Amino acid sequence: MSSYVEDFINGVRVRNGCEPEFLQAVREVAESLALLFDAHPEYRKARALERLVEPERVIMFRVPWVDEEGAVQVNRGFRIEFSSALGPYKGGLRFHPSVDLGVLKFLAFEQVFKNSLTTLPIGGGKGGSDFNPKGKSDNEVMRFCQSFMTELCRHIGPDTDVPAGDIGVGAREIGFLFGQYKRIRNEFTGVLTGKALGWGGSVLRTEATGYGAVYFAREMLGTRDESLAGKVCVVSGSGNVAQYTAERLLGMEGRVVTLSDSGGFIHDPDGLDREKLEWVKELKNERRGRISEYAEKFKSATFTAVESGAKTNLLWSVKADCALPCATQNELNGEDAKALIKNGVQLVCEGANMPTTPEGVEALLEAKVLYGPGKAANAGGVAVSQLEMAQNSMRLSWPREEVDARLQHIMKCIHRTCAETATEFGAADNYVHGANIAGFRKVADAMIDQGVV
Ligand code: NDP
Numbered sequence: 001m002s003s004y005v006e007d008f009i010n011g012v013r014v015r016n017g018c019e020p021e022f023l024q025a026v027r028e029v030a031e032s033l034a035l036l037f038d039a040h041p042e043y044r045k046a047r048a049l050e051r052l053v054e055p056e057r058v059i060m061f062r063v064p065w066v067d068e069e070g071a072v073q074v075n076r077g078f079r080i081e082f083s084s085a086l087g088p089y090k091g092g093l094r095f096h097p098s099v100d101l102g103v104l105k106f107l108a109f110e111q112v113f114k115n116s117l118t119t120l121p122i123g124g125g126k127g128g129s130d131f132n133p134k135g136k137s138d139n140e141v142m143r144f145c146q147s148f149m150t151e152l153c154r155h156i157g158p159d160t161d162v163p164a165g166d167i168g169v170g171a172r173e174i175g176f177l178f179g180q181y182k183r184i185r186n187e188f189t190g191v192l193t194g195k196a197l198g199w200g201g202s203v204l205r206t207e208a209t210g211y212g213a214v215y216f217a218r219e220m221l222g223t224r225d226e227s228l229a230g231k232v233c234v235v236s237g238s239g240n241v242a243q244y245t246a247e248r249l250l251g252m253e254g255r256v257v258t259l260s261d262s263g264g265f266i267h268d269p270d271g272l273d274r275e276k277l278e279w280v281k282e283l284k285n286e287r288r289g290r291i292s293e294y295a296e297k298f299k300s301a302t303f304t305a306v307e308s309g310a311k312t313n314l315l316w317s318v319k320a321d322c323a324l325p326c327a328t329q330n331e332l333n334g335e336d337a338k339a340l341i342k343n344g345v346q347l348v349c350e351g352a353n354m355p356t357t358p359e360g361v362e363a364l365l366e367a368k369v370l371y372g373p374g375k376a377a378n379a380g381g382v383a384v385s386q387l388e389m390a391q392n393s394m395r396l397s398w399p400r401e402e403v404d405a406r407l408q409h410i411m412k413c414i415h416r417t418c419a420e421t422a423t424e425f426g427a428a429d430n431y432v433h434g435a436n437i438a439g440f441r442k443v444a445d446a447m448i449d450q451g452v453v
Contacts, residue, residue: 004044005034012053019102021329025109025354026053028361032436035425048444051452055108057081060101061151063129065143067136077148079127079155079163080108085446088159089125090115090382092166095173097132104128106329107166110353111382113439114375117414120386125161127152133168134288145176153181156191158392164193164385167328170240170285171196171206190392193385202388204403205381210244210351211404212380212411213324213372214252217349219415220370220431226346229253234320236260236313237327238284238291241351241378245326246277258315260327261291265315268294268301312336319343326351334359341367350374365430376418376435383410 012026030049037044063075078101081089091111094104104126112124129148133141156163165174174194181191188200195201204211214228221227231254235242238259246256255271259280268276276298283289295303304314316323316336323340325332329352332340337360340348348364349372350356356364356371364371384407391397398406421441422434 002034002037004037005030008049011050016102016105019105021106021354022102022109024358025106028358028432029109029113029436029440032433033440035427035433036437036441039425042448043444046444046448048447049440051447052083052112052440052443053109055080055082055105056084058101058105059127059152059155063131063144063148063151065140065147067140073144075129075131075144077127077129077151078104079152079161080104080125081155081161082108082124082126083112083443084123085443085450086116087121087123089161090122090164090385091124091126092128092164093169093173093177094126094128094166095131095133095168096128097130099128099130103329107353110375112443113436114379115382116439116442117376117417117435118379118383118386118410119413120383120410122162122382122386125163126166127163128166128169131168133173138172141173142176145173146180149177149180150184152177153184156181158189158191158389162191162193162385162389164382165240167239170194190389193388195388200388200392202384202391202397202403203400204407205384205388206240207244207247208384208407209241209378209381210246210326211248212383212407213241213245213326213349213351213377214248214254215380215408215411216372216377216415217322217324217347218252219412220347220349220372223419223429224346224370227252228322231255231321231346232257232319233322233324234258234315234318235324235326235351236265236315236331236355237325237352238280239327241381242326243277243281243284245324245351246272246280249324250274250277254322257320258318259291259294260315262306262327263290263292264303264305266291266294266301266303267315267318268298270300312339316340317343320345322347322349324349324351325355327355328352329354330357331355332360333357334363336360337363340364341369345369348372349377351378353378361432365432368429370429371431373432373435375439376414376431379414380407380411383407
């Protein structure tokens with residue numbers, strides 16, 4: 001690594017020492033950019049990366065609400081408006097007890113690169129709260145969302161900052177958040193994406209992240225004249241991204257044999273089919289149940305519980321051709337990657353954000369596994385969010401075929417950009433370098449054009 005990049009990373013560490021996930025994300029990008037800075041010192045001179053690792057704005061606020069027992073509860077709310085070089089801030093809201101400033105800064109930083117790769121005019125942001133929707137009644141979730149939006153609504157708007165969903169924020173939460181924004185601002189605008197179809201949502205937004213990840217996987221396999229048909233796929237998670245990743249894999253004749261949640265994973269050697277998947281959707285989206293129930297319902301499957309303090313995630317020891325992590329950050333480490341490689345995995349394509357640790361990424365790249373980083377592979381969600389914004393601005397809605405065709409085209413373009421950029425910088429097949437350099441270059445060029453702001 002060049003001494004410039006080493007010094008840069010040390011500087012970021014000193015200023016953000018308590019934010020390990022953010023440091024991890026910055027380090028990965030900076031290591032890729034060493035290749036760019038050697039060939040183009042103008043980016044160093046403009047201190048584009050130094051500027052880019054400081055969010056334009058961090059908003060942190062109190063979210064008080066009253067639970068079913070009448071007790072007052074207090075959570076923390078955040079919105080990180082990271083970069084508006086390419087357009088209004090855009091990125092999801094996460095409601096999960098693990099949310100803190102460092103987690104959201106990592107997600108917002110990644111989002112800047114992801115949004116740049118989509119080629120669409122959107123900047124990057126992320127937000128959320130340490131509120132845990134699990135086990136809460138609909139009324140409690142509504143009261144929390146209303147309190148959260150009462151503050152957030154001062155900072156967002158259809159031309160300023162357009163949040164969407166993420167972990168713990170689905171159609172129910174987006175509805176409550178939108179309702180409160182509309183009530184306070186007296187505006188019916190495209191201020192949030194992921195809305196229900198009846199009042200401004202786009203077809204395919206719900207499916208977009210998972211479908212997009214599968215389209216990206218198809219492109220990667222295509223470079224080796226392979227397809228998803230007949231491939232055994234291990235998928236983690238069982239939320240929005242995992243469900244629609246599984247659905248699209250089935251549509252391409254892939255065999256999905258695992259799903260998980262924070263309690264453990266199920267292994268169904270017979271594979272999921274459409275009926276089983278519909279049952280999972282009902283379990284997770286309506287009854288808000290646990291994935292362990294799958295093994296009680298379908299006798300072909302086994303459930304393995306997560307052991308506290310476990311050093312590996314046993315889901316990745318299931319023999320498979322393709323792995324699609326779709327749950328959360330750092331869920332696939334170096335040991336897990338070695339288990340996948342030992343079993344002959346050909347492709348790892350990330351539906352989640354940064355699910356693979358740096359050691360895991362290194363092992364996969366060294367073994368020449370096709371590795372699609374989340375900031376490229378899961379960009380389909382934000383891409384269709386932007387299509388939702390475009391439809392809202394035009395006051396019309398496109399049919400499913402049109403949105404799907406646009407999504408497939410965008411994922412193809414992102415894949416091509418990553419692959420061509422990696423080759424341009426002498427790192428053929430390295431989608432990490434390709435995504436980081438291509439994503440950065442577009443944002444940095446815009447920053448330089450717009451002056452020191
Ligand atoms: P959901 O809340 O719908 O589902 C999350 C899933 O991951 C659940 O199965 C959940 O299990 C599991 N999970 C969450 N945290 C942990 C944890 N610490 N350990 C183990 N399992 C965990 O979220 P999404 O499907 O929307 O998001 C999944 C990933 O995809 C995230 O990384 C998100 O940032 C990323 N992403 C999402 C996009 C979207 O459009 N929704 C867009 C781009 C990326 P449990 O129910 O037990 O908590």
